Amino acid sequence: MDMNQYLDIFIEESKEHLQNMNQSLLELENNHKDIGLVNEIFRIAHTLKGMSATMGYTKVANLTHEMENVLQLLRSNEMELSEKIVDILFECLDTLEGYINEVSNSGTEGDMDSDYLVKKLHEIIHGKSEDAVKENLKVSSQEVDNISIEIEEFSKEIAQKAIQEGYHCYKMQIELNPNCMLKAARAFIIFNTLEQDCEILKSNPPVEDIEDEKFESSFELIIISAVEQDIIQQKISSISEIENVLMEKVDINFSIEDVNLKNKVEEQKETKTEDKTENSTSQTKKPKVGKTVRVDIDRLDNLMNLVSELIITRSRLEEIDESGKKQNMNEAIEYLERITTNLHDAVMKVRMVSIDRVFNRFPRMVRDLSKEVGKEISLVMLGEDTEVDRTVIDEIGDPLIHLIRNSIDHGIEDPETRKQHGKSEIGTLKLNAYPDGNSVVIEVEDDGQGVNIEKVKKKAIDKGLITKEQAEMMDDKEAVNLLFKSGFSTADKISDISGRGVGLDVVKTKIESLGGVVEVKTSSAGTIFIIRLPLTLAIIQALLVMIGEEKYAIPLNSIKEIITIDSSKIRKIQDQEVVLYRNTTLPILRMNQILNVETNHSYEGDLTVVVARKGDKTAGFVVDHLIGQQEIVIKSLGKFLAGIHCIAGATILGNGQVALIVDTNSLF
Amino acid sequence: MSEKLVATENQYVLFKLNDEYYGIDILNVQTIEKVMDITRVPYAPDFVEGVINLRGEVVPVIHLRKRFSLPHGEINEESRIIIVTIDEMIIGLLVDSSSEVLHLDVSDIDDVPNMSDNLKNDYVKGIGKNQERIIILLDLSKILDKGEES
Numbered sequence: 001m002d003m004n005q006y007l008d009i010f011i012e013e014s015k016e017h018l019q020n021m022n023q024s025l026l027e028l029e030n031n032h033k034d035i036g037l038v039n040e041i042f043r044i045a046h047t048l049k050g051m052s053a054t055m056g057y058t059k060v061a062n063l064t065h066e067m068e069n070v071l072q073l074l075r076s077n078e079m080e081l082s083e084k085i086v087d088i089l090f091e092c093l094d095t096l097e098g099y100i101n102e103v104s105n106s107g108t109e110g111d112m113d114s115d116y117l118v119k120k121l122h123e124i125i126h127g128k129s130e131d132a133v134k135e136n137l138k139v140s141s142q143e144v145d146n147i148s149i150e151i152e153e154f155s156k157e158i159a160q161k162a163i164q165e166g167y168h169c170y171k172m173q174i175e176l177n178p179n180c181m182l183k184a185a186r187a188f189i190i191f192n193t194l195e196q197d198c199e200i201l202k203s204n205p206p207v208e209d210i211e212d213e214k215f216e217s218s219f220e221l222i223i224i225s226a227v228e229q230d231i232i233q234q235k236i237s238s239i240s241e242i243e244n245v246l247m248e249k250v251d252i253n254f255s256i257e258d259v260n261l262k263n264k265v266e267e268q269k270e271t272k273t274e275d276k277t278e279n280s281t282s283q284t285k286k287p288k289v290g291k292t293v294r295v296d297i298d299r300l301d302n303l304m305n306l307v308s309e310l311i312i313t314r315s316r317l318e319e320i321d322e323s324g325k326k327q328n329m330n331e332a333i334e335y336l337e338r339i340t341t342n343l344h345d346a347v348m349k350v351r352m353v354s355i356d357r358v359f360n361r362f363p364r365m366v367r368d369l370s371k372e373v374g375k376e377i378s379l380v381m382l383g384e385d386t387e388v389d390r391t392v393i394d395e396i397g398d399p400l401i402h403l404i405r406n407s408i409d410h411g412i413e414d415p416e417t418r419k420q421h422g423k424s425e426i427g428t429l430k431l432n433a434y435p436d437g438n439s440v441v442i443e444v445e446d447d448g449q450g451v452n453i454e455k456v457k458k459k460a461i462d463k464g465l466i467t468k469e470q471a472e473m474m475d476d477k478e479a480v481n482l483l484f485k486s487g488f489s490t491a492d493k494i495s496d497i498s499g500r501g502v503g504l505d506v507v508k509t510k511i512e513s514l515g516g517v518v519e520v521k522t523s524s525a526g527t528i529f530i531i532r533l534p535l536t537l538a539i540i541q542a543l544l545v546m547i548g549e550e551k552y553a554i555p556l557n558s559i560k561e562i563i564t565i566d567s568s569k570i571r572k573i574q575d576q577e578v579v580l581y582r583n584t585t586l587p588i589l590r591m592n593q594i595l596n597v598e599t600n601h602s603y604e605g606d607l608t609v610v611v612a613r614k615g616d617k618t619a620g621f622v623v624d625h626l627i628g629q630q631e632i633v634i635k636s637l638g639k640f641l642a643g644i645h646c647i648a649g650a651t652i653l654g655n656g657q658v659a660l661i662v663d664t665n666s667l668f
Numbered sequence: 669m670s671e672k673l674v675a676t677e678n679q680y681v682l683f684k685l686n687d688e689y690y691g692i693d694i695l696n697v698q699t700i701e702k703v704m705d706i707t708r709v710p711y712a713p714d715f716v717e718g719v720i721n722l723r724g725e726v727v728p729v730i731h732l733r734k735r736f737s738l739p740h741g742e743i744n745e746e747s748r749i750i751i752v753t754i755d756e757m758i759i760g761l762l763v764d765s766s767s768e769v770l771h772l773d774v775s776d777i778d779d780v781p782n783m784s785d786n787l788k789n790d791y792v793k794g795i796g797k798n799q800e801r802i803i804i805l806l807d808l809s810k811i812l813d814k815g816e817e818s
Contacts, residue, residue, distance in 0.1 A: 550708065635726045637728065657721065658721050658726055659707065
């Protein structure tokens, strides 16, 4: 069966489940006694196992199955939760996340290895002593999929109990007739028959695979039953299209390993063939994963309402056309205006996702980092329900991670230093998000030592970013902004966490590319990074300009100012036209040349120049005329024309014409 | 395959370019539009005439005369933009005129002869015959393939 159509849903849901698991684990770490959380994690692991097995992602299924075993013991109070177990569960979570990411990138799980985790989980269940015996076994079969071992372990518990209660445990191998057409259906009949008086403990290949016909002609089962061997064998043999039924009574106490070995030889064959089929399918189809947004049904209803109102207005306008009364016309247009505004709002809201999606990975990150650097840090998050456009959500994660790492590594001092300064030993990192007018503000605040202005200046001089004289002239605010210069890192020692010299300038570039700004406030009581982002990227303010007979839009957020200069003041330096403006040299670029526009505009005398900025750089673009500022809807040029030089997209103007949006960032 | 597909399988939308008849599979065609405002796109391949606003979507338009290196003709009342989907992309094809949908039996379609006039063979899927007319059947995906290389 083609599972591709469910891939999107699978990935989306898995990510959600993993996120929930992450949260529960974090809570569990602080509250070892809470059995409700263990239950929650167990439930998630179970769901994931089911989902991934259905999709054929066996690695995920295996790992979650192992996690389930451990969680089951915790749940039934047979085992005490320890720090170590939580750590291992976290590791499992990371591995699972890795798998899911790989799935969303390539459609397969990749070849990441989780054997060591499975082993760790086993150690938890059985303690060291028993494991030593197993060791030999495992070495010999390392390259084989270790399904058999784990399931045996799991089954063993139950089987032992069952035998104590007077049941029998059998191992059976059923071989179907090679001519059997509907293997899955046949297997289903066998299972049904067995389930009348037995319980199937384990099946190899797993039941899900059998249902999908992913097996050769034979499969193996381990069953528990009160009925005698012969009766079962007879029952099964009476089903048609069965070639052979082998049955063997299993005495749990000594023979598990024996059975394993036999099982394994069989399995080795099977996993090999399975691998092959998997490889060939993965080559043929590269599933593409689209971006999706989950939308509250209320919002959709609202949208629906507005559209129906729109339709009503349309018929109203049609009627007016016949009667021709002007007043009605105005009324209808006003009405239309109101609806379109509401419609715009409603659609924007559909695209909005709460920032929680980004924030919820931070508690884990802060936990790991603080352990790593040996600082105790408590993370406070506010305004997680603030909503941001989906496109922004995807992009904002990395810069925030950067800032948080930065705060933990450079900002917050180690406990002793904090004590000396009379601060609480536990550092606080605060993430705060809130909407502010047409933008969203995200603050990353720490109560650390603040930025050492003198050190920053000294470093900047050392690195040749500024001269000594400049440094003396600088006020604190300017000096702090040096942090955002590329090639700047104040950490005395380079650490894993931050301080590779590619820190804050990356953050700044990223945020500016999203049309946002970032600023810093610092004092000895702490540092705060303030990121301000536009609510959405789909609708922007732009300046419309004329070049020849063509209209172009320039995004307002990249425009610094608009000036007029005298054409006679333009000088040529090394083939680059420049003009001296406010004591700086401003490179001048002629839009008509860049865009190859045929124009008979004279370009003499006063020229209209749009000054655009990109980071610290500015450049002036000569245009023919300005039309004015307008809110525009960004449309892509489509796949065929994607990636065309210096054009960021297109927009449709009021008169139905298409105007192109100039990407000034790519021009200088 | 559904019945509908079978019924439309051998139908072609006919259009004229430089007084020759061309046909494209009707299953690729969305609509046929009159020529509207076309916005030039700088840095696009030269056979791309520009982009149009097709009911709120921005759609690139290929000037087929330029694509086939035919002499340039004026855009007039007869000119049409045929909106087609190729590889999940919506593209407009600017042609001299278009007015007809034609059913061609497989027996009416010949393989491509070795012709080397002003049209490269590889855009051509086959040659259709209808009464005395000769219809050049285009392979649309080839039209874009070349476009991406240049």
